[in-house]
Amino acid sequence: MVNHEEHDKYVVEMKPLRAATTCKDQAKGLGLTLAHRQGVCSPIAANRQSRNSKLIFLRDQSRVNSMNVLGQSGALPAEDHGEHAQMPIRRSSPGMGEFVVTIGIGTPKVDLPLIFDTGSEVTWTKCGQQGPLFDPHESKTFSWPRCSASKCNYSINYADGSYSNGEYVQDLLTLTPEYQFEDFVFGCSQSYSDNFGATAGVLGLGQGDNTLISRIEQNFSTIFCYCIPGSESSSGYLLFGFNALTNCQTDNITPLIIDQYNPSYYFVNLVGIALGNQTFSLSSESPPPRTIIDSGTTFTRLPPSIYEAVRAEFVKYMSTTYSVAKPLSTLDTCYDLRGQENVKLPKMILQFENTDITLDSSAVVWRENDDAQVCLAFKPNPPNSERQDLVIIGYVQQQNLNILFNIQEKKLHFGTGRCGN
Numbered sequence: 343m344v345n346h347e348e349h350d351k352y353v354v355e356m357k358p359l360r361a362a363t364t365c366k367d368q369a370k371g372l373g374l375t376l377a378h379r380q381g382v383c384s385p386i387a388a389n390r391q392s393r394n395s396k397l398i399f400l401r402d403q404s405r406v407n408s409m410n411v412l413g414q415s416g417a418l419p420a421e422d423h424g425e426h427a428q429m430p431i432r433r434s435s436p437g438m439g440e441f442v443v444t445i446g447i448g449t450p451k452v453d454l455p456l457i458f459d460t461g462s463e464v465t466w467t468k469c470g471q472q473g474p475l476f477d478p479h480e481s482k483t484f485s486w487p488r489c490s491a492s493k494c495n496y497s498i499n500y501a502d503g504s505y506s507n508g509e510y511v512q513d514l515l516t517l518t519p520e521y522q523f524e525d526f527v528f529g530c531s532q533s534y535s536d537n538f539g540a541t542a543g544v545l546g547l548g549q550g551d552n553t554l555i556s557r558i559e560q561n562f563s564t565i566f567c568y569c570i571p572g573s574e575s576s577s578g579y580l581l582f583g584f585n586a587l588t589n590c591q592t593d594n595i596t597p598l599i600i601d602q603y604n605p606s607y608y609f610v611n612l613v614g615i616a617l618g619n620q621t622f623s624l625s626s627e628s629p630p631p632r633t634i635i636d637s638g639t640t641f642t643r644l645p646p647s648i649y650e651a652v653r654a655e656f657v658k659y660m661s662t663t664y665s666v667a668k669p670l671s672t673l674d675t676c677y678d679l680r681g682q683e684n685v686k687l688p689k690m691i692l693q694f695e696n697t698d699i700t701l702d703s704s705a706v707v708w709r710e711n712d713d714a715q716v717c718l719a720f721k722p723n724p725p726n727s728e729r730q731d732l733v734i735i736g737y738v739q740q741q742n743l744n745i746l747f748n749i750q751e752k753k754l755h756f757g758t759g760r761c762g763n
Contacts, residue, residue, distance in 0.1 A: 351618065351686045368571065368761040369579035372589060374517065376458060376761075379442045379541065381574025385455045386442065386540040395710060398440060399671045402640035402736070404502035405439075409461070409607075409634065410729050439638030440737065441570065443545055443580050446516030447528070448481030454542035458568075458580065460637040460747075463550040463606045464498060466506050466529025467543035475542070478530055483514040487527045496529050504535040506543070515558075517582065523558055547637070548606030549749065558582070564749035568637070569759035572704035572741040578761035590746035592757035596694035600752065607634045608747065610754055611695040612733055615648070618688035620655045622648055624733070631731040635745070635754070639736040641673070641708070641721050646730060649722035656718050659688045670710055673717035680714040692739070699756045702742040 365383035369375040377383035380394065441458045447467060454467050454476060468475045478484040487494060487510050494510035508531035515526035531543065546553050547566065555564050562583030567590035571578040581589055599609035612633040613625040624631055624645075631645050644652065653675050660677050663686070667676040679685055690701045707716040719738045723730045746755035 351689050364575070366576040368569070369577050372579045372760070373581035373585055374443050374445070374579060376441050376443050376568055376570065376578035376580050378571070378574040379440055379457070379539075383571075383575070383577040384442060385444050385453075396671065398640055401440070401502055403672070404500075405461075405636075405638055406643055406734060408500075409636070409639070409734060410723065410732060440640065441578070441637065442541055445545065447476050447526075448478070448513050449483040450481075451514075451516050452476050452481075455540075456543050456545035457538075457541050458545050458547070458637055460547045460635075461607055462544050462546035462638075463548045463553050464496065464529055465544060465546045465554050466496075466498070466508065466531050468534060468538070469508065469511075469530040469532055476530070478511050478513065481513055483524070485512055485525070487512045487525075498529070502537065504537045505533075506531040506535075506538075507533040517558075521558075521561065521582070523561070526557055527552065549600070549608070550605050553606075555749065562586075565747065567744055567746040567755075569742065569744050569761035570637070570737050570740050571761040572702060576761060578759070586746055587748075589760075590744040590755060590757055592744070592746075592755045594697040594699060594756040595753050596697050596756075598747065598749065598752045598754045607636070608754070609633060610635055610735075612692060612735070613695060614693035615644075615652060616689075616691040616693060616698075617652055617655045618659050621693070622651045622655075624648060627731065629731055631733045632729075633733040633735065635735045635740070637737055637740070639734050640738055641719050642736045642739045643721055643723050643732065643734040645733070646722040646725070649720060652720060653718060656688060667715050667717075670708070670715060670717050672721060673708060673719070676715055676717035678714050679716055685716075692735070694756075697756065699743070701739055704741045705739045708738065 363382060367375065367383065375383065377385065379386065439457050439459050442455045443458045444453050444455045446453050456467065469478060496508060496510055498506045506529065508529050510527055511530040512525045512527045515523040547555060550556065555566065565583055565586050567581045567586035569578040596610050599611065601607065601609050610633050614621055614623045627645060627648070656675060664677040664679060667678040670676055687703055687706050690706050692699045692701065706719060708719040709716050723732060742759045742761060744757040744759040748755065
């Protein structure tokens with residue numbers, strides 16, 4: 343989609359969706375490449391295929407189900423960290439995300455495509471002696487981390503039923519030729535479920551004492567930025583430290599809220615949503631919803647009352663011009679755009695504490711592979727959810743934005759990204 347903005351709407355040119363054969367690499371000269379795991383920019387050749395919406399929807403819902411177990415106090419269920427270990431032994435973690443980034447481990451360096459996840463604390467990779475897997479015994483810089491026992495075991499269970507079990511090891515981490523980190527501690531998995539596919543594991547960018555961010559703090563000051571591309575034919579980027587500040591720092595800043603009960607997640611204060619000419623207040627809800635910004639959730643989740651108000655305004659705007667289409671899985675508000683060349687979509691603005699952010703046109707609707715159908719890219723929290731007041735901002739709504747996490751100053755910056763179509 344190519345768009346031109348008017349005051350309260352996007353005018354979108356509906357170019358045909360054809361299977362892309364070349365990648366528009368937007369990360370050149372910036373940092374690590376962030377690519378859709380099924381797109382042409384994916385470093386995993388076996389994953390380069392047409393988008394599987396059904397699989398994406400299933401992974402998305404499993405992840406949200408896990409995040410909705412936040413109790414009334416805000417705390418996740420208690421976890422067993424073990425009596426002697428210095429690192430987490432058992433973790434309950436949200437399901438897998440849709441984007442991968444490649445890092446290097448060991449000497450000689452092995453390049454490993456890992457799932458990019460701001461909601462996971464532990465970074466881990468598949469270990470073994472076949473294919474592109476990391477074999478610690480072939481690395482000259484491998485060693486065991488300090489534990490009271492001779493080895494540190496770990497076990498991670500993800501919400502979608504996937505798992506990873508293994509041992510903590512430490513080795514040389516290479517992000518770029520200029521940035522290498524000795525004795526980086528990560529999970530070396532000998533047992534993992536099949537649904538990780540050809541990815542090599544997970545890059546955990548959540549908060550905590552054992553995350554990637556905390557372990558490279560001396561060089562990068564707990565600062566990172568990413569831009570999620572708006573299509574599978576483009577790549578985004580992941581930046582750290584001074585490079586992140588140089589490319590992503592803006593005046594559009596909202597406080598980054600740290601929750602001691604859920605330290606892996608990044609919380610912000612979303613106070614309202616503007617769609618077209620209407621504004622819907624979240625701060626007037628009782629209780630006011632808590633908001634997580636998350637790279638692994640696909641579609642933004644809203645409290646049912648807010649979702650219904652946003653949906654009603656979207657229907658009012660679209661139904662005067664476009665034909666209603668049948669729902670697409672759990673996306674319940676869809677339109678048939680066959681024969682349309684220039685489509686007008688209502689502009690959407692997320693109103694955070696201290697700043698308003700206009701979303702990219704690709705962030706308002708989900709366009710299905712058949713070209714003709716678009717659906718409102720938001721969902722309500724399910725009626726049986728323990729936390730109907732929870733807002734989760736998914737990656738679709740983050741597309742084509744630079745999002746800078748300055749954890750040490752507890753600030754989140756928003757800006758126009760360079761990973762657009």
